[in-house]
Amino acid sequence: MSAVRELDLAQVNARWGRDASALVEWAVGLGQPTIVTTNFRPFEAVILHLVTRVNPQVPVVWMDNGYNTEATYRFADEVTKQLGLNLKIYVPRRSRAHREAVEGATPALHDPRHAAFTAEVKLEPFARALRETAPQVWFTALRATDTAVRAQMDPVSINPDGLIKVAPLLHWSSKDLHEYCVKHGLPNNFDYVDPTKGEDNRECGLHLAH
Numbered sequence: 001m002s003a004v005r006e007l008d009l010a011q012v013n014a015r016w017g018r019d020a021s022a023l024v025e026w027a028v029g030l031g032q033p034t035i036v037t038t039n040f041r042p043f044e045a046v047i048l049h050l051v052t053r054v055n056p057q058v059p060v061v062w063m064d065n066g067y068n069t070e071a072t073y074r075f076a077d078e079v080t081k082q083l084g085l086n087l088k089i090y091v092p093r094r095s096r097a098h099r100e101a102v103e104g105a106t107p108a109l110h111d112p113r114h115a116a117f118t119a120e121v122k123l124e125p126f127a128r129a130l131r132e133t134a135p136q137v138w139f140t141a142l143r144a145t146d147t148a149v150r151a152q153m154d155p156v157s158i159n160p161d162g163l164i165k166v167a168p169l170l171h172w173s174s175k176d177l178h179e180y181c182v183k184h185g186l187p188n189n190f191d192y193v194d195p196t197k198g199e200d201n202r203e204c205g206l207h208l209a210h
Contacts (some may be wrong), residue, residue, distance in 0.1 A: 007164070009156055017155040020050055020168035024139070027156070027166045028054045032136035035088075035129070037061045039194065040068070040076045043177035045083075045186035047141035047169055052083050058139075060085045061129045065121035066096035067106065071191035078187050088133065090125035106195045118196040130163075137164045144170050 016023040028034065028051075036051045036058055038044050051058055062076065080087050092099070099120070107113040144153070155170045169177070181188055 007156075007158070009154065009158065012156050013154045018171055020172070023155060023166065023168045024050050024054050027137050027139070027164070028058075030137060030164070032164070033134055034137040034139065035059045035061050035133050035135040036139035037063075037126075037129075038141065039063070039192075040072050040079065040189060041141075041192040041194070042188060042190050043174070043181065044141055045079050045188065046172075046177050046180050047139060048079060048083055048085060049180075049184055049186055050168060051139050052085065056084060057086050059133050059135075060087045061090065061126075061133065062087060063090050063122050063125040063129065065125075065195065066092060067121070067193070067195045069191045069193055071189055072193075075187060075189035082187065088129065090129045092121045092125055094120070122196050135163065137166060139166050139168070141169050142167050143172060145173070 012026070016026050034055065036047060038048060038060055040062065048060060052060075060080075068076075076087075079085065103113070107117050138159075142153070153167065153170065155167050157165050159165055178188075180186070
């Protein structure tokens with residue numbers, strides 16, 4: 001852990017922050033327990049390809065909230081098979097059917113119950129994933145264009161809990177991602193919905209809580 005504490009983030013971001021492949025190799029080269037998270041949204045195959053071609057066995061953590069589209073589930077299976085992903089699926093303590101039978105449909109964003117819904121279907125499974133995989137390095141596909149919060153982030157940062165968060169695609173455009181998919185023959189998925197966000201430019205919670 002001493003090496004982690006001594007990281008010069010400014011130097012790392014200046015040197016590799018806009019070179020995704022080099023940044024992935026640097027982060028994997030730290031030799032620390034590592035995960036990559038995915039939600040199988042559009043262009044997710046890019047981060048999965050970038051990381052697994054350097055470390056094919058890295059755990060790929062998916063918080064499956066139970067509310068994904070049929071296309072997203074098919075895409076998840078296709079990418080997992082094509083890239084040979086070491087996929088670790090984390091689901092809420094209650095199934096969607098159980099939750100809806102007791103509490104009804106997904107609460108709207110302005111509903112006071114929405115925060116508890118997000119905690120149940122996304123944040124608690126993520127906390128459980130972190131406990132079980134115990135990573136020191138976390139690869140994420142977040143991009144600066146996603147939300148105002150993410151626009152202020154650096155490609156490499158350290159969470160309050162000491163986790164090194166690496167976002168190799170932070171400065172990529174949709175065109176960059178599309179071209180990467182074409183070049184490497186990667187599938188894509190545009191039929192994606194996140195019920196915890198509700199709006200494309202709204203934070204889902206993972207990058208606010210950690």
